[in-house]
Amino acid sequence: MTFSHEMTGDRDDLPGPGQDRCPRDVDLHRVWLGVAAEVWRRRPGLVERLAGRALRSPGLARALVTTPSLLLGSVIASAVVLAAGMFATLGTGTPFVALFAPAVAAAGIAYAYGPGIDPAWELSQSMAVSDRMVLLVRVLAVFALNAALGLAASAASGTAAAVTFGWLVPMTAVSALALAVATVTRSANAGVAAGLAAWAITVLSAQSASGQLTTAVASSALVFPYLAAAAACAAVTWFATRIPKGTS
Amino acid sequence: MNVEISDVTRRFGRTQAVAGVTLETGRGVFGLLGPNGAGKTTLLRMTATIIPPSSGRVRLLGRDPGGYGPRREIRRRLGYLPQSLGYYPGFTVAEFVEYFALLKEMPPGRVPQAVATAIELVDLGGRARAKLRTLSGGMLRRAGIAQAIVNEPELLLLDEPTAGLDPEQRVAFRALLRDLGERATVIVSTHLVEDIGAACGEVALMDAGKIVFQGTPDELATRGEGTGAAGDAPLERGYSAVLAAARSATAAA
Amino acid sequence: MDDDELIAAIAGGDDTALRELFARHAPWLAARLRPILPAAEVEDVLQESFLAVWRGARGYRPEGSPGGWLWGITRRQAALWLRRRGPDGLPLAALAALAGHGGQHAGDPAEAAVSRAELAEAVRALGPEGSTMQEVWRLMYVEDRTVTEVAGLMGVPEGTVKSRAHRVRQLMRAVLRQPVRDGGGR
Numbered sequence: 001m002t003f004s005h006e007m008t009g010d011r012d013d014l015p016g017p018g019q020d021r022c023p024r025d026v027d028l029h030r031v032w033l034g035v036a037a038e039v040w041r042r043r044p045g046l047v048e049r050l051a052g053r054a055l056r057s058p059g060l061a062r063a064l065v066t067t068p069s070l071l072l073g074s075v076i077a078s079a080v081v082l083a084a085g086m087f088a089t090l091g092t093g094t095p096f097v098a099l100f101a102p103a104v105a106a107a108g109i110a111y112a113y114g115p116g117i118d119p120a121w122e123l124s125q126s127m128a129v130s131d132r133m134v135l136l137v138r139v140l141a142v143f144a145l146n147a148a149l150g151l152a153a154s155a156a157s158g159t160a161a162a163v164t165f166g167w168l169v170p171m172t173a174v175s176a177l178a179l180a181v182a183t184v185t186r187s188a189n190a191g192v193a194a195g196l197a198a199w200a201i202t203v204l205s206a207q208s209a210s211g212q213l214t215t216a217v218a219s220s221a222l223v224f225p226y227l228a229a230a231a232a233c234a235a236v237t238w239f240a241t242r243i244p245k246g247t248s
Numbered sequence: 249m250n251v252e253i254s255d256v257t258r259r260f261g262r263t264q265a266v267a268g269v270t271l272e273t274g275r276g277v278f279g280l281l282g283p284n285g286a287g288k289t290t291l292l293r294m295t296a297t298i299i300p301p302s303s304g305r306v307r308l309l310g311r312d313p314g315g316y317g318p319r320r321e322i323r324r325r326l327g328y329l330p331q332s333l334g335y336y337p338g339f340t341v342a343e344f345v346e347y348f349a350l351l352k353e354m355p356p357g358r359v360p361q362a363v364a365t366a367i368e369l370v371d372l373g374g375r376a377r378a379k380l381r382t383l384s385g386g387m388l389r390r391a392g393i394a395q396a397i398v399n400e401p402e403l404l405l406l407d408e409p410t411a412g413l414d415p416e417q418r419v420a421f422r423a424l425l426r427d428l429g430e431r432a433t434v435i436v437s438t439h440l441v442e443d444i445g446a447a448c449g450e451v452a453l454m455d456a457g458k459i460v461f462q463g464t465p466d467e468l469a470t471r472g473e474g475t476g477a478a479g480d481a482p483l484e485r486g487y488s489a490v491l492a493a494a495r496s497a498t499a500a501a
Numbered sequence: 502m503d504d505d506e507l508i509a510a511i512a513g514g515d516d517t518a519l520r521e522l523f524a525r526h527a528p529w530l531a532a533r534l535r536p537i538l539p540a541a542e543v544e545d546v547l548q549e550s551f552l553a554v555w556r557g558a559r560g561y562r563p564e565g566s567p568g569g570w571l572w573g574i575t576r577r578q579a580a581l582w583l584r585r586r587g588p589d590g591l592p593l594a595a596l597a598a599l600a601g602h603g604g605q606h607a608g609d610p611a612e613a614a615v616s617r618a619e620l621a622e623a624v625r626a627l628g629p630e631g632s633t634m635q636e637v638w639r640l641m642y643v644e645d646r647t648v649t650e651v652a653g654l655m656g657v658p659e660g661t662v663k664s665r666a667h668r669v670r671q672l673m674r675a676v677l678r679q680p681v682r683d684g685g686g687r
Contacts, residue, residue, distance in 0.1 A: 022528035025540040036364035059350035119334020127351040128323040
């Protein structure tokens with residue numbers, strides 16, 4: 001037989017729910033904190049745990065998996081664009097993947113981190129895990145992911161090897177530009193716009209110079225300029241994220 | 249001494265936000281008062297190791313924040329609440345507090361307990377798993393305070409912490425401040441004079457980048473006596489009197 | 502929300518319901534445990550109990566009683582705790598139970614200790630020492646006398662003895678939330 005209502009009915013001094021006071025030496029607040037700690041606890045996923053071990057920093061790993069452009073939605077968007085490029089390439093023979101990939105990467109990187117996209121940017125600058133480390137790790141991850149997606153789409157669209165890999169270097173340059181602009185202007189949107197514009201201009205001017213749309217990604221003469229541009233933009237980003245001295 | 253600031257200045261372009269401040273404080277609650285634009289936020293940002301001084305020396309928790317290693321050590325023991333804190337709308341309160349606990353390099357084993365403690369201390373226990381976008385302004389502020397205290401910092405810097413809090417919450421917050429001041433150095437920057445009186449053991453009044461008064465709240469209140477300065481309470485009158493005196497002195501100079 | 506609704510909410514993953522349930526019930530559960538365990542262990546047992554509530558809320562049947570369900574979980578946790586301390590850690594009460602009543606408590610001294618404390622509490626609830634109810638309890642259940650003998654000893658009709666015994670069982674049941682076997686241990 002289970003508890004019945006006669007408990008509260010007949011006698012007032014019977015112990016029971018609501019009627020006993022907690023013994024003075026029992027700290028119920030401490031008990032609740034222990035319960036809450038377990039109940040409110042977040043259990044990191046596999047990727048985060050592996051990243052934490054690889055980077056030797058759970059904080060950095062958490063920052064990595066919360067990268068806006070690595071969220072499922074963004075990844076799917078990138079994949080869709082590249083898949084479209086792949087189908088367009090299969091259909092027309094023009095290597096659209098090679099032309100889309102740098103643009104997609106630039107967008108992803110501008111939205112990775114920094115004052116333009118992180119609402120708690122000021123607070124992030126006072127953290128033990130330095131914001132530069134977070135920026136570096138996120139940018140590398142986004143870049144690697146986009147490169148992988150691009151390579152897959154490229155290979156699947158059956159283009160020549162030079163073009164399949166040829167867009168990696170321009171992608172680096174365009175991404176670096178997008179990041180630099182996003183950091184300096186404190187606006188991710190400005191970064192994306194700059195990256196896309198720069199890429200479009202590059203492709204079109206290369207085409208008008210040589211007559212071929214794919215010159216921007218296929219010409220080996222452009223490799224050095226691209227890398228130089230990437231290095232310069234990286235330096236700008238590095239400078240813009242330093243702890244400002246003197247007069248900035 | 250947890251905070252030693254010697255003759256520090258900070259310039260932005262042609263503006264001198266901080267024009268020579270010397271400040272030393274140990275454990276306890278230290279109030280930073282002053283009108284908008286007085287340089288309080290800049291001073292706090294320098295103390296939070298976000299920006300270095302243009303000149304002068306800063307030593308925090310016995311370390312020089314100029315070096316990467318010591319700065320990291322300071323930051324692990326630091327809690328900071330900026331004047332305007334952005335939020336990740338998709339995060340819950342617990343995720344938000346936990347995120348910064350991890351970024352402050354707290355040992356992961358200690359994080360869940362610390363997060364629960366911080367959330368309950370700011371009375372957000374009923375909202376721990378609510379998304380930040382569903383919270384009111386005052387609750388968001390309290391979530392911000394929670395992230396600042398989650399690592400039991402030795403140096404806690406709060407910039408306008410009571411913005412958006414109703415009077416009852418402000419009273420609770422002052423009690424929390426007094427508690428925290430027993431174990432840490434707490435610097436509270438505010439333009440609300442009554443916050444200072446209730447919780448701070450010492451207060452500095454800043455104007456135009458300089459400290460124009462430093463002492464106990466009682467001493468500040470005394471400065472206002474008999475001067476006919478504006479204000480409904482002794483502290484407010486002291487505040488007005490000191491500001492007026494400082495400004496006329498600068499005008500005369 | 503009443504307790505049943507709270508527990509249903511907890512089963513659905515609502516942690517604020519758990520918080521409310523804790524606020525309502527932890528105090529009296531702590532008071533129940535304190536006679537059996539030192540304060541620090543009461544805290545540990547309560548923590549484990551409410552985590553068990555969080556994980557097991559789906560198993561609650563609303564026709565039961567929330568208080569009884571909670572106490573059931575708590576005393577199981579308390580028994581687990583006592584068992585974990587090992588034979589040296591068991592309180593004297595448990596040892597007495599072991600020594601005294603071989604068959605009655607299925608060989609679990611931890612459960613025995615908890616049961617014994619519960620029983621003591623229930624007996625206290627009957628009234629002050631020497632009161633009528635306590636007398637009935639002592640004569641009928643501890644000394645195992647027949648109704649006729651008790652009637653003679655107390656100087657009242659057998660009918661009165663029976664109804665007093667019924668009352669004793671009612672009171673004890675209310676406290677223990679389990680049936681008290683009629684006729685004592687015989």
